[in-house]
Amino acid sequence: MGQAMISLFSRTSQNTQISTLVFGCDSEVLHLDLWLQGNHMENPDNKREVVLLACGSFNPITNMHLRLFELAKDYLHETGKYKVIKGIISPVGDAYKKKSLISANHRVTMAQLATESSDWVEVDDWESSQNEWLETLKVLRYHHQKLASSNPDNSLQSAVPLIKPGRKRKQEANRYIPVKKNQLSPETKGVPQLKLLCGADILESFGIPNLWKLEDITEIVANHGLVCITRAGNNAQKFIYESDTLWQHKNNIHLVEEWITNDISSTKIRRALRRGQSVRYLVPDAVRAYIEKHNLYSPESEDRNAGVILAPLQKYARGCKQEQTL
Amino acid sequence: MMKSRLPLVLLACGSFNPITNMHMRLFELARDHLHQTGRYQVIEGIISPVSDNYGKRGLVSARHRIAMAQLALETSDWIRVDPWESEQEKWTETVKVLRHHYNESLRSLQFRKELMRKNWPIERATEDFLSSLDPVSPELKLLCGADILKTFSTPNLWKEEHIKEIVEKFGLVCISRAGSDPVQYISESELLTRFQHNIHLVTEWIQNEISATHIRHALCKGLSVKYLIPDSVISYIKHYNIYTEESERGK
Numbered sequence: 337m338g339q340a341m342i343s344l345f346s347r348t349s350q351n352t353q354i355s356t357l358v359f360g361c362d363s364e365v366l367h368l369d370l371w372l373q374g375n376h377m378e379n380p381d382n383k384r385e386v387v388l389l390a391c392g393s394f395n396p397i398t399n400m401h402l403r404l405f406e407l408a409k410d411y412l413h414e415t416g417k418y419k420v421i422k423g424i425i426s427p428v429g430d431a432y433k434k435k436s437l438i439s440a441n442h443r444v445t446m447a448q449l450a451t452e453s454s455d456w457v458e459v460d461d462w463e464s465s466q467n468e469w470l471e472t473l474k475v476l477r478y479h480h481q482k483l484a485s486s487n488p489d490n491s492l493q494s495a496v497p498l499i500k501p502g503r504k505r506k507q508e509a510n511r512y513i514p515v516k517k518n519q520l521s522p523e524t525k526g527v528p529q530l531k532l533l534c535g536a537d538i539l540e541s542f543g544i545p546n547l548w549k550l551e552d553i554t555e556i557v558a559n560h561g562l563v564c565i566t567r568a569g570n571n572a573q574k575f576i577y578e579s580d581t582l583w584q585h586k587n588n589i590h591l592v593e594e595w596i597t598n599d600i601s602s603t604k605i606r607r608a609l610r611r612g613q614s615v616r617y618l619v620p621d622a623v624r625a626y627i628e629k630h631n632l633y634s635p636e637s638e639d640r641n642a643g644v645i646l647a648p649l650q651k652y653a654r655g656c657k658q659e660q661t662l
Numbered sequence: 663m664m665k666s667r668l669p670l671v672l673l674a675c676g677s678f679n680p681i682t683n684m685h686m687r688l689f690e691l692a693r694d695h696l697h698q699t700g701r702y703q704v705i706e707g708i709i710s711p712v713s714d715n716y717g718k719r720g721l722v723s724a725r726h727r728i729a730m731a732q733l734a735l736e737t738s739d740w741i742r743v744d745p746w747e748s749e750q751e752k753w754t755e756t757v758k759v760l761r762h763h764y765n766e767s768l769r770s771l772q773f774r775k776e777l778m779r780k781n782w783p784i785e786r787a788t789e790d791f792l793s794s795l796d797p798v799s800p801e802l803k804l805l806c807g808a809d810i811l812k813t814f815s816t817p818n819l820w821k822e823e824h825i826k827e828i829v830e831k832f833g834l835v836c837i838s839r840a841g842s843d844p845v846q847y848i849s850e851s852e853l854l855t856r857f858q859h860n861i862h863l864v865t866e867w868i869q870n871e872i873s874a875t876h877i878r879h880a881l882c883k884g885l886s887v888k889y890l891i892p893d894s895v896i897s898y899i900k901h902y903n904i905y906t907e908e909s910e911r912g913k
Contacts, residue, residue, distance in 0.1 A: 399683070399870075399889040399890075402888070402889045403888075403889050403890070406886035406888050406889065407886075409886065410885045410886055453893055454888075595876055595880070596870075596871055596872050596873070596876055596890065597869050597870070597871045598869070598870055598871075599868060599869035599870065600868055600869075600870055601868075604867065604868045605868075608868070612694075613694045614690035614691070614693070614694055616686070616687070616690050616738075617683040617684070617686045617687045617690065617870075618683075618687065618868060618870065620889075621737055
């Protein structure tokens with residue numbers, strides 16, 4: 337916010353505080369109603385917009401993956417501070433070299449079939465179409481950049497709504513000035529926050545040596561944030577407590593407890609398929625039909641990348657001299 | 663000569679208030695398990711929602727529960743919902759529902775036998791030959807969670823002779839979650855032990871416990887239940903405005 341702005345009066349409403357800033361500029365008086373991030377506002381237009389990004393193998397996508405989005409959205413909405421506007425599924429590229437990882441084309445297609453019935457979750461194949469494996473942070477940065485550049489009103493100047501020129505408003509300290517709904521245009525919201533959506537296993541994988549770079553984790557939790565879905569009694573809280581980095585940014589790590597025990601892992605789905613068992617009602621029907629049609633999962637497919645070192649481990653183990661403390 | 667499999671029908675009783683993905687998953691699990699034994703061919707699954715006068719709090723009208731189950735089962739080629747139990751004036755004991763459906767399948771079998779005999783030229787028919795063509799009457803088994811076994815020992819909940827008829831004449835297919843021990847419930851009961859050959863225990867390794875109670879609570883609070891129950895059922899619930907705060911508070 338520019339230094340030219342002067343805070344002239346404030347209004348307190350219940351537990352909230354809005355600063356109404358007046359921007360003086362010649363004969364024109366521009367009103368700029370801003371909200372302070374984190375303040376609880378009854379007015380839904382003032383909620384911070386959030387986009388959820390889920391990275392992973394999605395090998396295949398399951399109902400559990402899809403549930404993560406729904407749980408995260410409900411949780412963030414219930415805080416009253418956020419409005420989740422989009423969910424992005426970003427399947428990892430084949431260069432990740434995880435065992436049993438089948439071709440990205442199939443994984444992306446299945447995710448697309450799975451999200452057809454969703455009006456807010458979509459699939460992005462940028463990550464999967466890269467030739468090399470990409471760190472999660474790079475994917476976050478890419479999508480954040482994408483969101484920022486597609487937001488038409490990044491600059492504060494264009495975000496300031498003008499009132500009729502020549503009209504001067506009386507300025508009295510503590511005078512109540514009602515917030516006009518039409519003054520809170522969407523442009524004042526800024527770039528949506530991009531948060532990484534994950535299960536508790538991802539959070540705890542932060543501790544696996546050479547899987548993540550400490551500076552990546554730091555940037556993820558500092559600049560973006562995590563929404564982590566956990567099961568009751570899970571170690572997530574303890575894990576955060578035991579990590580200086582995570583503790584420092586714990587306000588940016590949202591732990592969401594799932595209220596049904598949902599253990600539909602892709603590994604179990606693949607196992608069931610190999611054994612000719614039904615996976616109906618565990619994955620969306622369209623995904624099940626696609627898997628059947630293309631006979632995607634077999635003992636052979638499970639052996640893909642057997643003996644190959646996972647890309648991040650290969651990358652970091654090479655240059656790593658001392659172990660970093662999370 | 664290869665031994666042919668016995669045809670089998672699975673029957674699940676319950677509130678189905680509402681039907682969830684887990685209910686339907688139980689059928690899939692049971693069928694896979696029975697097929698794997700090599701002895702059975704599961705030919706049908708029946709969902710039998712309880713009648714309204716069961717008196718359970720929060721039970722929405724049978725009309726809705728049947729309709730939602732029908733929507734949920736649209737994509738299934740072997741499971742169907744049957745309204746007979748829900749249409750009875752009084753609450754029907756499980757054994758009576760089993761008897762009804764067993765008699766129904768015998769009736770339709772008889773009909774088919776007669777049809778076949780009509781179509782076969784009389785000159786070539788001998789009684790023996792015709793009998794060998796007769797379709798075998800399917801077995802009917804009760805599909806349930808393994809906790810049903812536990813409830814058999816609850817005093818006054820079940821009639822002893824009913825339990826006996828269920829396990830002796832029909833049979834159970836019990837689904838339990840990994841880590842639980844349903845065998846214990848069987849061994850604790852002399853009756854169940856005697857007919858344990860007719861109690862099929864199936865372990866669900868992919869935990870997916872979607873309790874209908876939780877679903878109703880979530881709906882009341884406006885939380886998402888997508889991917890837990892079929893989309894068509896969610897639309898139905900929204901359209902008819904059921905499972906709202908008022909309906910949950912008690913009817």
